[in-house]
Amino acid sequence: MTTVAPESDVRRHELADFLRSRRERITPEQVGLVRGRRRRTPGLRREEVAQLSAVGVTWYTWLEQAREIQVSPQVLDALARALLMDAGERAHLFALAGSLDPAPHTLCPTVTPAVRAMLDQLDPIPASVQNSRYDILAYNATFGRLLNDLDRLPPEDRNALWLAFTDADWQAAVVDLPEAQRTMAAKFRASMAEHLAEPAWKALVARLESASPEFREVWARHEVIGQGGKTKYIRNAHVGLLYLEHVNLWLGPAAGPRLVTYVPVDEETRSRLVRLHALSPTAV
Incomplete structure (x- = not known):
């Protein structure tokens, strides 16, 4: 006689296997x-998943062991965000848990092959994908040489806020550095209001406070500014002064990942960007 496992047991084991597979594909650098x-x-x-999701380690371990425990929609939402699930994976997670998604259209900050191809097609216009924490998730060849040599940096240091306060090359390229630092910190604080309990955000603030007196001074002001673009000058080490319009295009909700581009304002800047792109080792 064959015994068939109850549907709830099958769901729990499928959920456990799915969470384990998602956890094993995420690198530490991707989550700060x-x-x-x-x-x-x-x-x-x-x-680490428990820390990023603000749940207990034992509880999360039981979840991956397919134990019979209750999982709230809020916890599932936190797990989906921590494990950088895309829309399809998120829907699958809630289906396995037998729960309704409180935010079914939430997009996670993943960079698809299509987005990467778009970045390359935008060359020589500098472009990158950044999340609201200023992590630089992907970039094209010209952006990689715009303010410093991003390729030389480890992934955990590819964060625009970190570089603005700690990287000498990045700082040398920014015209009116104190104002840029103040603005970036204020935008970061405004974005952080939705992520106050997330360890990756708190870890970045602690790291900056430890490394930069300038950040400590600016951060203590508690200024907030909404995201937005503006024209700015960048002093590139290879091709000289560039006059650019900073444009944000959101790839999802306003608090999510965005395409950051620097569009040339004049023909001289456009010509210099072409030269900069040609200097990149990845340029065709």
Whole structure:
């Protein structure tokens, strides 16, 4: 006689396997964590997912062990965000849990092959994809040489706010650096209001406060500014002064990832961007 497992058991095991597979594909750098030297686990550790989702380690471990525990929609939402699930994965997660998604149209900050192709097609216009924490998730060849050499940096340092306060090359390229730093910190604080409990955000603030007296001074002002574009000058080390219009195009909700472009305002800048692109080792 064959025994058929109850549907609830099957769902719990499918949910456990799905969470494990998503956890193992995410690198620490993608979520603002430092890899460290002694890492044998592929992707994230269970305790890291628990930390990013603001849940208990034991509770999350039980979830991956398919134990019979209750999972709220809010916790599922936090797990989907922590594991950078796209819309399809998020819908699958809630379906396995038998729960209604409180924000079914929420998009996570993933960079698809199509977005990467679009970045390349925009060359020589500098373009990148950044999230509201200023992490630079992807960029084209010209953007990679615009303010500094991004390719030389480890992934955990590819954050525009971090670079604006700590990287000498980036700072040298920014005309009116104090104003740029003040504006970026104020935009970051405004965005952080929706992420106050998330460890990756708090870790970035702590890292900046430890590394930069300028950041500590600006951060203490508690200024807030909404996201928006403006014209600005950038002093590029290879081709000289560039006059650019900074444009944000959101790829999802206003608090989500955005396409950041620097459009040349005049023909001289356009010509210099073509030269800058030609200097990139990845230029065709």
